[in-house]
Amino acid sequence: MRRSERIVRITEELLTHPYQIISLTDLAKRFEAAKSSLSEDLGIIREVLEMEGKGTLETQAGAFGGVRFIPGISNEEAVSFVKGLGRELATGDRVLPGGYLYMTDVLGRPDILDRAGRMFAERFGKHQVDVVMTVETKGIPLAIATSRYLHVSTVVVRRDQRVTEGSAVSINYVSGSGRRIQTMSLSRRSMPEHSRVLIVDDFMKAGGTAKGMIELLQEFRSEVVGVGVFMETAEPETKLVSNYVSVARLSKVDEFARNVEIELGNYFSKNYENNVLGNIQQ
Amino acid sequence: MRRSERIVRITEELLTHPYQIISLTDLAKRFEAAKSSLSEDLGIIREVLEMEGKGTLETQAGAFGGVRFIPGISNEEAVSFVKGLGRELATGDRVLPGGYLYMTDVLGRPDILDRAGRMFAERFGKHQVDVVMTVETKGIPLAIATSRYLHVSTVVVRRDQRVTEGSAVSINYVSGSGRRIQTMSLSRRSMPEHSRVLIVDDFMKAGGTAKGMIELLQEFRSEVVGVGVFMETAEPETKLVSNYVSVARLSKVDEFARNVEIELGNYFSKNYENNVLGNIQQ
Numbered sequence: 257m258r259r260s261e262r263i264v265r266i267t268e269e270l271l272t273h274p275y276q277i278i279s280l281t282d283l284a285k286r287f288e289a290a291k292s293s294l295s296e297d298l299g300i301i302r303e304v305l306e307m308e309g310k311g312t313l314e315t316q317a318g319a320f321g322g323v324r325f326i327p328g329i330s331n332e333e334a335v336s337f338v339k340g341l342g343r344e345l346a347t348g349d350r351v352l353p354g355g356y357l358y359m360t361d362v363l364g365r366p367d368i369l370d371r372a373g374r375m376f377a378e379r380f381g382k383h384q385v386d387v388v389m390t391v392e393t394k395g396i397p398l399a400i401a402t403s404r405y406l407h408v409s410t411v412v413v414r415r416d417q418r419v420t421e422g423s424a425v426s427i428n429y430v431s432g433s434g435r436r437i438q439t440m441s442l443s444r445r446s447m448p449e450h451s452r453v454l455i456v457d458d459f460m461k462a463g464g465t466a467k468g469m470i471e472l473l474q475e476f477r478s479e480v481v482g483v484g485v486f487m488e489t490a491e492p493e494t495k496l497v498s499n500y501v502s503v504a505r506l507s508k509v510d511e512f513a514r515n516v517e518i519e520l521g522n523y524f525s526k527n528y529e530n531n532v533l534g535n536i537q538q
Numbered sequence: 539m540r541r542s543e544r545i546v547r548i549t550e551e552l553l554t555h556p557y558q559i560i561s562l563t564d565l566a567k568r569f570e571a572a573k574s575s576l577s578e579d580l581g582i583i584r585e586v587l588e589m590e591g592k593g594t595l596e597t598q599a600g601a602f603g604g605v606r607f608i609p610g611i612s613n614e615e616a617v618s619f620v621k622g623l624g625r626e627l628a629t630g631d632r633v634l635p636g637g638y639l640y641m642t643d644v645l646g647r648p649d650i651l652d653r654a655g656r657m658f659a660e661r662f663g664k665h666q667v668d669v670v671m672t673v674e675t676k677g678i679p680l681a682i683a684t685s686r687y688l689h690v691s692t693v694v695v696r697r698d699q700r701v702t703e704g705s706a707v708s709i710n711y712v713s714g715s716g717r718r719i720q721t722m723s724l725s726r727r728s729m730p731e732h733s734r735v736l737i738v739d740d741f742m743k744a745g746g747t748a749k750g751m752i753e754l755l756q757e758f759r760s761e762v763v764g765v766g767v768f769m770e771t772a773e774p775e776t777k778l779v780s781n782y783v784s785v786a787r788l789s790k791v792d793e794f795a796r797n798v799e800i801e802l803g804n805y806f807s808k809n810y811e812n813n814v815l816g817n818i819q820q
Contacts, residue, residue, distance in 0.1 A: 258582070260542060260545050260579070261582055263542050263546060263549075264545060264549050264582060264586040265586050267545075267549045267553075268549060268553060268586065268587070268590065268592065271553055271554070272553070272592075272652075297542070300542050300543055300546060301546050304547050304550065305550070308547065308550065310550065310554075354701055356701055356702045357702075358702065358703070358704050360694075360702065360727075361691065364682075364685070364691045364692040364693060364728075365691050366682075366685055366686045366691070370554075370686070392674060392675045393674045393675060393678070393694060393696065394702070396682070397678065397682045397692060400646075400648075400678070400679045400682045400683070401682070401686075403646070403648055404652070404683075408648070409643065409646045409647050409648070410646040410679060411646060412642070412675060412676075414675070419634065419635070419636055419638055420634065420638045420640065420642065421640070421642060422634045443640075443642060445640060445642075446642065446643060
């Protein structure tokens with residue numbers, strides 16, 4: 257096999273299998289190549305991925321050695337993505353009655369989901385996530401985009417219990433902003449106990465829904481390793497969840513002037529590690 | 539730039555931008571390469587993609603020429619995927635009270651979504667899809683996986699009207715199996731008129747929900763170019779929608795023996811083109 261052909265095949269295999277270890281012995285056999293040639297190929301691929309800010313490769317040495325693709329995003333690409341998003345959301349007539357911001361359309365766009373998913377993968381990838389969890393409906397596309405890059409399953413919390421979900425655990429929680437009692441429900445079969453869970457959602461105002469999901473996870477004896485939201489609101493400043501990562505922050509919605517201001521989220525703040533680690537279940 | 543490095547960069551760029559035209563002039567500039575060398579690189583990449591059954595490249599000649607990645611899946615991979623899925627769904631205790639089959643977990647798994655998404659992209663890609671549409675909740679992951687490969691937006695029909703969606707069009711429809719009147723609603727802002735729409739859903743029994751979505755689309759003066767479902771049921775044999783593509787078919791659920799039989803869907807039938815083209819709105 258020609259070298260350039262081998263490089264295309266390895267690049268394709270790595271990119272489409274994020275976080276999955278590919279054995280060097282298998283590669284060597286399939287491509288009838290010496291491990292030293294493969295190492296050279298992998299060196300080039302890693303160099304390009306890092307240079308383009310798309311992530312990196314992680315190589316494990318030894319007889320059972322392998323390589324895996326760790327997806328990511330450069331700070332530069334993330335900043336330019338969120339700034340562009342902010343401009344887009346601030347123009348057009350997106351302010352709805354009640355002061356809500358219409359952003360359902362952007363949450364269905366593959367380019368936006370791809371970048372947000374890579375941002376969450378970049379930030380939470382090293383925390384051994386077993387499951388990405390979200391609540392229906394608008395958080396699902398983001399959760400799917402994130403779980404694809406982390407190569408884990410997405411689990412969807414329902415607002416009501418459905419016959420197609422089998423037995424479920426339900427909890428009541430207080431929505432942070434409205435102070436209303438709401439219910440959420442998760443199928444018993446959806447997740448093994450003692451899972452490490454990344455919560456992903458589209459929007460966080462007071463954080464009541466995220467807090468509800470964290471409480472629900474205790475019923476599954478599972479641990480929250482992070483909370484990622486696409487858009488947080490500046491108000492209220494104090495959220496019910498102490499640690500979370502936001503892609504963007506909605507600092508102002510003026511229903512009458514139909515004016516919106518969007519800033520970079522806390523993903524970009526210097527002490528962002530504080531938003532990931534630490535006791536998130538406090 | 540070394541040739542192997544250039545090949546990695548082009549492969550990465552193509553794979554992560556399905557259906558998006560990349561200009562040859564831009565590539566030549568960025569990589570300081572002659573177009574003839576690029577053509578050779580692209581030839582190798584296309585050869586590998588086709589050999590591995592991952593799709594192909596489409597090249598447009600001329601001064602404004604470009605290249606784009608058309609994702610796909612080989613029949614071999616699709617058959618082995620659906621057979622494996624069938625075995626998995628037939629084992630384990632998946633029969634729920636009422637004879638429902640639990641499959642929410644598989645619809646959250648990235649490996650399964652990836653293959654189903656590529657199957658729908660393979661089958662519907664040539665029909666100039668503008669939008670992938672689904673109805674909440676369980677169809678959303680599939681729709682997102684499909685729209686990523688087709689590089690179009692996903693639009694989610696809601697079961698009820700939400701303040702965060704702005705003004706919406708609602709219709710009542712009759713669920714095919716239960717003969718109950720249900721409501722579905724789609725935000726006015728979600729889709730421009732005269733869109734070409736691919737409907738994707740997780741499950742089809744009688745087809746009432748798909749029929750409802752087709753009716754809803756008439757309110758948007760939009761056209762259905764195809765209906766793709768993950769799992770159809772063998773009964774009732776006559777669906778309310780005449781043309782659709784199914785990945786798998788549930789031929790038997792025995793609630794008492796807790797026994798399930800799953801077959802290949804009509805995606806694999808020889809005259810599958812009949813399931814895509816023709817007057818789907820009849």
